[in-house]
Amino acid sequence: MAEAPKSRNFIGQAWLVILLALLYGGALATVHTALSARIAENKRNETYSVIPILVEGADQSMTAEVSVEGQNGKELTVYRVLDSGGHHRGWVLPAAGQGFADQIEILIGLDAEVSTIAGLYVLGQKETPGLGDYITGEGFRNRFRGKPTDRPLVVVKSDPKANNEILALTGATISSESVSGIVNRALANLKGPIRQLAPGGGEEQDEASSPADRQGETGP
Amino acid sequence: MTRGEPTALERFINGILPENPVYRQLLGMxxxxxxxxGMKPAMTMAGATAFVLILANIMISLMRGLLKPHLRILVFTLTIATFVTIADRLLAAYMYEMSKQLGPYVPLIIVNCLIISRCEICASKQDVRVAVADGVGMSLGFALALASIATVREILGSGTWLGLPVMPGFWPNWGIMVLPPGAFLTLGLLLGMVEWVNQARAKKAGKRE
Incomplete structure (x- = not known):
């Protein structure tokens, strides 16, 4: 190249890249602002459609959205699930966290006493196709069903022995651990507050902030 | 192929068959x-790729005079990534089910060599008119290739086309065609067929001269 070998004029070299980064950043911000409400609405509709899978006996039309303040001080929306007779059947908590590739968004179904996980559903993920994306499969999601909420879940690579152990997906340990980590953090954050909301669950309030909660909070 | 820059019409026609991105260039595998x-995900992918390819071609062509040789790939990637993110958000907002079905393959359009190769070969050297013709031609070629493979796989594997039943009721769906091996089998056989036709035509043309 016939140009000057090393230019100290970085702006002269890079102005186009800098300008484009700003321009594209602005464009993406605009698109995000314009579409995020609609995307959130799509996710909400999907949440309602899977509530009967997450909590047995649930009636979608009876589901109520409840705003809860988590232990981290942030307001979150959770779903109180009722059956067609109006009886309290459980809860659905939306939660998200970093996966192997991108953010993983899940829904956690809990029974009425907030003592066991009733179901799990993956709302959004971009894990490796053919390996990590098996977290969306029923086979993996069912491994969470019936697990206790009083102890943090632990991912293991051989047959689970304790009832808080989850068998990892072959070739997708990080994705498996991400999901269980998201569950642990969400439970640690919200278990106490929603127990307080539960009808007749007021007495459990003290128990709710047991050491297990705090232990989960300091988890990965 | 001559060394001179092809015209808009040549670019457009080349993209569809003579330089088909999948069958001739083996890009975007x-x-x-x-x-x-299935036809539906394949056509959604073709549409999203066309959106990114045409807009990236236009942007790059517009600023081709400003590109610095050592920064051009960075600019290409930045441009492509922006349009892919926009396409991804649009799908999530207006075609939510399809967006979920395609999952990570929409963001993966960023690494589709077809797009960056068109930026490099055509858009960074020629004017917007040619770049648009090239983008549309290549997109049509890509859509055609996806459609050909998806047609074979969906009809044999699910007995449907675009979701409509086309095979008689007694047709046993070939499960393998829906699974990854079916993709490789179909692609290999179709590639072989295209090559065979090409060679036969080349032979004929040779005889005539």
Whole structure:
């Protein structure tokens, strides 16, 4: 190249890249602002459609959205699930966290006493196709069903022995651990507050902030 | 192929068959194999790729005079990534089910060599008119290739086409065609067929001269 070998004029070299980064950043911000409400609405509709899978006996039309303040001080929306007779059947908590590739968004179904996980559903993920994306499969999601909420879940690579152990997906340990980590953090954050909301669950309030909660909070 | 820059019309026609991105250039194999188990995902992918390819070509062509040789790939990637993110958000907002079905393959359009190669070969050297013709031609070629593979796989594997039943009731669906091996089998056989036709035509043309 016939140009000057090393230019100290970085702006002269890079102005186009800098300008484009700003321009594209602005464009993406605009698109995000314009579409995020609609995307959130799509996710909400999907949440309602899977509530009967997450909590047995649930009636979608009876589901109520409840705003809860988590232990981290942030307001979150959770779903109180009722059956067609109006009886309290459980809860659905939306939660998200970093996966192997991108953010993983899940829904956690809990029974009425907030003592066991009733179901799990993956709302959004971009894990490796053919390996990590098996977290969306029923086979993996069912491994969470019936697990206790009083102890943090632990991912293991051989047959689970304790009832808080989850068998990892072959070739997708990080994705498996991400999901269980998201569950642990969400439970640690919200278990106490929603127990307080539960009808007749007021007495459990003290128990709710047991050491297990705090232990989960300091988890990965 | 001559060394002179092709005209807009040549670019457009080349993209569809003579330089078909899949059958002649073997580019974009990831979506070709991954999303062709049905016509609907294949056509959504073709549409999203066309959106990114045409807009990236236009942007790059508009600023081709400003590109610095050592920064051009960075500019290409930045431009492509922006349009892919926009396409991804649009799908999530207006075609939510399809967006979920395609999953990571929409963001993976960023690494589809077809797009960056068109930026490099055509858009960074020629004017906007030619770049648009090239983008549209290549997109049509890509859509055609995806459609051909998806048609074979969906009809044999699910007995439907675009979701409509086309095979008689007694047709046993070939499960393998929906699974990844079906993609490789179909692509290999179709590639072989295209090559065979090409060679036969070349022979004929040779005889005539």
């Amino acid at each position: 990831c979506p070709v194999l991954a999303v062709t188990n």
